[in-house]
Structures are given as C-alpha cells and as structure tokens.
Amino acid sequence: MTARKLDGQALATEIFEQVARLVAARVAEGKPRPALATILVGDDPASAIYVRTKQKNAARAGIETSDHRLPASTTTAQLVELVTALNADDRISGVLIQQPVPPQIDMTRVIAALDPVKDVDGFHPVNAGLLALGLPGGVEPCTPAGIVELLEHAGVGLSGANAVVVGRSNLVGKPVALLLLKRNATVTLCHTRTRDLAAHTRDADILVAAAGKLDLIHKDMVKPGAAVVDVGANWVDGKQVGDLGAGVEEVAGWLTPNPGGVGPMTRAMLIKNTYQAEARRRP
Numbered sequence: 001m002t003a004r005k006l007d008g009q010a011l012a013t014e015i016f017e018q019v020a021r022l023v024a025a026r027v028a029e030g031k032p033r034p035a036l037a038t039i040l041v042g043d044d045p046a047s048a049i050y051v052r053t054k055q056k057n058a059a060r061a062g063i064e065t066s067d068h069r070l071p072a073s074t075t076t077a078q079l080v081e082l083v084t085a086l087n088a089d090d091r092i093s094g095v096l097i098q099q100p101v102p103p104q105i106d107m108t109r110v111i112a113a114l115d116p117v118k119d120v121d122g123f124h125p126v127n128a129g130l131l132a133l134g135l136p137g138g139v140e141p142c143t144p145a146g147i148v149e150l151l152e153h154a155g156v157g158l159s160g161a162n163a164v165v166v167g168r169s170n171l172v173g174k175p176v177a178l179l180l181l182k183r184n185a186t187v188t189l190c191h192t193r194t195r196d197l198a199a200h201t202r203d204a205d206i207l208v209a210a211a212g213k214l215d216l217i218h219k220d221m222v223k224p225g226a227a228v229v230d231v232g233a234n235w236v237d238g239k240q241v242g243d244l245g246a247g248v249e250e251v252a253g254w255l256t257p258n259p260g261g262v263g264p265m266t267r268a269m270l271i272k273n274t275y276q277a278e279a280r281r282r283p
C-alpha cells in the first residue's frame with residue numbers, strides 16, 4: 001500500500017481563499033477589516049520567520065496585521081501591559097503571542113490577561129475549558145483544529161474510529177484528543193509513561209504522532225490502512241523531520257507529509273480564527 005497524501009498545503013490554500021472571500025464580503029458591507037496583532041519578544045531568528053509567515057498568510061486573506069516587538073529583557077508585567085492595551089484596542093480582532101518567550105516571562109499570567117475573544121491561538125483557560133466541556137462558543141487551538149479539519153476534508157471516518165494520540169501536551173496532544181472525542185472517535189492518549197506504545201498504536205485507525213521524537217513510530221507500529229498524522233517537528237541538518245520512521249507510507253492508508261501537512265494547516269486555522277474572532281465581535 002502507498003498512503004494517500006493528507007495535503008495540508010493544498011487545504012490551507014483553499015482556507016486562505018475562503019477567508020479572503022469572507023473578508024472581502026464584510027469590507028463590501030462597510031465593516032472593518034479584521035486585524036491580527038502579532039507580538040514577538042526577543043530576537044530569535046526562527047520565531048521572527050514564523051511571525052513573518054503568519055503576517056504574510058494574514059495579508060493573503062485580506063487581514064490587516066500590526067507588528068509588536070519587545071526586547072528579550074521584557075518582564076511579565078510589561079507583556080501583560082501590551083496585551084491589555086491590545087484587548088482595549090477596538091481595531092484589533094485577535095492577538096498572537098509568538099512562543100517560546102524568554103524564560104523570565106510567566107506565560108500562564110500573560111494568556112490569562114488576554115481577552116478570550118481575541119485569543120486566536122485558543123490557549124486561554126476559558127477557551128480550553130469550553131473545549132474540555134464540549135461546549136460551543138470557544139476558540140479551538142490551531143494545530144489540533146487543523147489536524148481534525150485535514151482528516152475530515154479527506155473523508156477519513158472519525159466516528160467510532162480508534163484514535164491514538166502520542167503526546168499529551170496542552171498545545172497539541174490533549175486538545176486534539178478532545179476534538180477527536182467530540183467527533184465520536186474512541187481516543188487513547190499515550191505519553192512517556194505508556195507501558196507498551198506499539199500495542200496501542202497498532203490498534204489505531206487514526207494515529208496522531210505529536211511527541212517531537214525522531215524515529216518514534218516505526219512502520220511495524222502502524223495498522224495497515226490507518227490515517228497517520230505526523231505532527232513532530234524535529235530538526236536534522238537544518239531540515240524539518242517528523243516522528244515517523246522509514247516505510248510508514250507503505251503501511252498507512254493516509255499520511256501527512258512533513259513538512260507540508262500540519263504546519264500549513266496550523267497557520268490556516270490561525271487566519272480562520274482571526275476572521276471568526278472579528279465576526280463574533282461585530283456580527
């Protein structure tokens with residue numbers, strides 16, 4: 001078997017175009033253009049590239065951006081002050097704080113200070129809580145929402161499927177498990193204390209590898225025909241590589257390329273969330 005491609009790049013392009021049409025329609029009605037404020041603390045070159053890409057993606061969808069740069073010495077209080085000002089700024093639809101931030105910053109306090117409606121990353125406890133409770137009205141985090149949208153768009157059956165998620169972080173593993181559960185998958189969450197990882201993964205109709213460990217999932221750990229989502233971003237000789245070992249594509253039925261799978265979908269969901277944040281504030 002050669003796995004079919006879960007093409008995140010292609011679907012992300014469709015989403016940018018969809019959002020661009022929705023934005024154009026709002027502007028034609030005389031409503032304000034959605035606006036994304038990006039915050040970058042420090043001068044990490046990789047983070048600067050990520051922010052630039054997100055700004056370009058926003059522009060592609062007709063969303064305005066405002067760029068906020070703070071020095072690496074910024075304190076939690078100073079970042080909270082900027083976030084509070086952006087909360088109060090009526091022109092701003094959503095706020096993105098590029099992570100990681102320097103170690104002296106307490107991100108729990110910063111995220112708590114953000115208006116949940118402008119939390120386009122879906123990290124605020126109100127949004128995380130709504131997701132955990134299975135209630136509508138919150139903002140879904142971008143990487144998990146992008147994964148589920150990619151699977152659904154490809155027609156991978158989620159209801160009743162055995163879904164195994166490797167990784168239990170608040171950023172990826174936990175929320176993707178909740179989103180799959182919401183769609184009636186039977187979900188198992190694995191982590192470093194899981195006793196026999198392969199016994200779980202071999203039973204997975206849907207396998208989400210989100211550990212950030214090179215060569216973690218070997219082809220003999222994959223159920224034939226499974227849909228496999230490779231979230232991991234490991235760096236080898238300057239190139240991004242996922243969590244899968246060689247030959248998984250021979251066993252899986254569906255597979256995300258890495259790069260070109262989850263990454264573009266994450267950025268597409270950020271743009272969609274920004275549009276929705278504006279539409280929710282000013283219907």
Ligand code: NAP
Binds near residue numbers: 194212216
């Ligand atoms: P994280 O906070 O480091 O969490 C990793 C999780 O994987 C933890 O729950 C950990 O278990 C588990 N894990 C690590 N090694 C394992 C092993 N050998 N067996 C089983 N479980 C293992 O990372 P994250 O933020 O969730 O991100 C995961 C990966 O996805 C990273 O490589 C990250 O760069 C990538 N990522 C990519 C995108 C994208 O857009 N492409 C977005 C977000 C993240 P414990 O809890 O027991 O420690």
